[in-house]
Amino acid sequence: MPRPVTLNPSRPGPTDRPPPPIPDRVSYYNFDDVRKDLTLVESPWIVQENMASSFQVSLPSERGYVTVTLAKENSEKGTLADVTVFGSPAPHLSIDLEKKKLLHLLKELQDMRVCPGIRDANLQDLAGAPDGRTSYYRHMEYKCVNGKVTHISSVKSTRCELLLPPSSPLCQKCVQIEKVLLQKRNTLAEAVTKPIHPNAPLHNMPKAQLKEAFKHTRLENNRLQKELQLFKEKMEEESVHMNEAMHSSLCAVDTGQLKEGSLQKLFWEEQQKALTCKAKGMR
Incomplete structure (x- = not known):
């Protein structure tokens, strides 16, 4: 007769332990292993280059031009995949295919979208x-x-x-x-909105600021031109025009008959002096 099993209540129960880690599965051991999967590449991906030392797979579409390149000399095992978008390298997307299938990488890249940039x-x-x-x-x-x-x-x-x-x-x-x-x-x-400093270098000025400064200068120039024209018209109206006969008669005035030191003599002497000067030589 079998001996009955008795449980010891003072004995601790089994310890909970986490399950053992799943071992990493190796997808490819070398470049040649990856190259064998090129026969499984389907549309929209196309194999642009397939050589003994490198190959290139591309995704031409309206969203962008994505290229995956593998070369033997890029890594020790030749399983490092370099990704480029519009010809620009994307180092954060480069991955070692030792533990990742090529088709899985292509599927992930196909589902991603190109960064549109700032369109403002x-x-x-x-x-x-x-x-x-x-x-x-x-x-x-x-x-x-x-x-x-x-x-x-x-x-x-x-x-x-x-x-x-x-x-x-x-x-x-x-x-x-x-x-x-x-x-x-x-x-x-x-x-x-700020005025341009007189000594500020123009090659560093914003285009909008230069346009505003030029606009202000043009308006100021137009205002000064109008004031000058009004001044000329006023001078024409208020000035006295002297012909040749009047000029000769004024120059012929005899100041010797005037009293010495009088205001009249001083006036005519100064007038004759002014009339004999050049047009631009009198102050």
């Missing part, structure tokens, strides 16, 4: 082509609509994330640049 029309003129000195640049995207080539202008950060999850309207890098541009626009708007 009032901020476009504040950015230019990439020059390596500013943290933002102006990006032009050309499209053909109804047989006509049109373009879409946007401002992007030099560190733009390029690809975003479907729910994200703008990457954080571009959001920061948008705040910088809004502050810059407000600063320029305030500077327009």
Whole structure:
């Protein structure tokens, strides 16, 4: 007869332990393993390049041009995938395919959307082509609509994330640049209302401020021209015109008969002196 089992109430129960970690599954061991899956790539992805040492898979679409490139020399095992968008590298999207299937990566990239950048029309003129000195640049995207080539202008950060999850309207890098541009626009708007310093360098002046200064100068010049014309007309009305005969008669006045030291003699002496001077030689 089997011996009955008795439970010891003082004995502690079993200890709860977390389940053991699931071992990482290796998808590819080397570059050649990844290259074998190129036969499984389907539309809209296309294999643009397939060589013994590298290959390239691209996604051309209206949302952007995404390219995934693998090369043997890029990593020790040759499984590092580099991602580019519109020809610009996206290092935060580069991934080692040792533990990730190529088709899974392509599916994730296909579901993402291109960062549109800052589309505010009032901020476009504040950015230019990439020059390596500013943290933002102006990006032009050309499209053909109804047989006509049109373009879409946007401002992007030099560190733009390029690809975003479907729910994200703008990457954080571009959001920061948008705040910088809004502050810059407000600063320029305030500077327009301030007078330009006489010694301020013109090449650093905002275009709007120069236009306002030129407009003010033109209005002031027009006002002075009108005042000058009115002054000339008034002088013509109030002045006395002297002909040659009157000039000769005034010069022939004999001041010797006038009393010495009298006001009349002084007047005619000064008049004759003025009449004999050059037109622009008298003060």
